[in-house]
Amino acid sequence: MIDKLEFFITVAKERSFSRAAELCGVTQPTLSAGIKQLEDMLGVLLVNRSSRFHGLTAEGERVLVWAKRIVADARAMRLEVRNLREGLSGQLKIAVIPTAVGILSALAGPYLEKHPGVRFKALSASSSEILTMMDNLDIDAGLTYLDNEPLGRVRSTPLYAERYRLLTVAGNPLADRETVTWADVGSIPLCLLTPDMQNRRIVEALVGEAGGAIEPVMESNSVLLLFEQVKAGRWATIMPEKLAExxxxxxxxxxxxxxxxxxxxxxxxVVPNRDPMIPQVAALLAEAKRLAPLLVQKG
Known part of the structure; x- marks a missing residue:
């Protein structure tokens, strides 16, 4: 049953039987037969298809919600049983918005010291991608914005407040100022994150409220690339204070x-709103709660 639900989840995510079969490590006929058996078991058609994927039926959309819940619970059960025997181990997958990458080490370092059997897999992603990956069971946790756009059904633990700085070099416009306004920064050449990043949407909104408009001379989804452009003296950028530090x-x-x-x-x-929680995730949440007041004191 669980393997058939995993087939179904992967088909829904990939929207392709061939890609789903490859990811599941089975042949396409085996995957198709598994989904057909699931449909027969439930007595409904889940996937609109001929020889290709044409989307989920209304029943399929509802079953997908339950399938994700059941598969996640089954994975949590297997991990908890193994952890009772061996202690925390396995891989913990976390996705991080680019502007929060500097905080990951503060969270992961102490966690791995306490749980050396766990391996971290960290990915850089936009805030919307993090929520999608979490919903698709592709990641276990995320570091992201909590208060600017809807999060959906997740558990969240605040870590720190993001404040913004103009990053530039001596000789560039505004470089001699002690402080600048959002209207000021909207008037100079900037390199910024791409529009799919929430940080970029925040910056655009703040400059817009000040009566300006953002027209960057360069865009990138990499904060390191932006940082290097500023260091080279070409342009300025807007960067969170902790990341600049x-x-x-x-x-x-x-x-x-x-x-x-x-x-x-x-x-x-942010972690999935699930009870019981995967032990590795519960330990990460506990570490985040320990870290949060230390970041406030540092700030």
Whole structure:
């Protein structure tokens, strides 16, 4: 039963029988037969298809919700039984928005010291991608924004407040200022994250509220690439304070607070809203709660 539900979830995600079969490690006839057996068991058609995938039926959409829940619970049960015997082990998959990558080590380091049998797999993703991956059971947790856009059915733990800085070098426009406004930064050449990133949408909204408009000369989904462009003296960028500290400010590089108004957004850990929780995830949530007050004190 569980393997057939996993087949169905993968087909729904990939929208292709051939790709789903490859990911599940079975032949396409085996996968198709498994889904047909699931349909026969439930007495409904789940997938609109001929020789190709044409989407889920209305019944299929509802079954997909239950399938994800059942498969997630089955995985949690297997992990809990194994952990009772061996202690925490296996792989913990976490996705992180680019602007929060500097906090991952503060969370993962102490966690791995306490649970050396666990291996971390960390991915960089946008906030919307993190929620989609969590819903599809592709990740166990995420580091993302908590208060700017809807999160859906997840458990969240705030870690720190994201405040913003203009990152530039001496000689560039505004580089001699002690503080700048959002109207100021909207008037100079900027390199920014791509529009699919929530940080970019936050920046655009703040500059827009100040009466300006963002027209970046360069876009990237990599904060490191943006940082290198600024260091080279080409353009300025807008970067969260903690990330700028992590990357290192020195020499001609300047990190200037953006005020009027000072914008703040919450960054935190999100995990599936599931009970019982996978032990590895429960331990990560506990570590996040331990870390949060330390980040506030540091801030």
């Amino acid at each position: 992590t990357l290192g400010i020195g020499g001609a590089l300047r990190s200037i607070p953006i005020i009027a108004p000072e914008a703040v957004h919450q960054i935190g850990l």
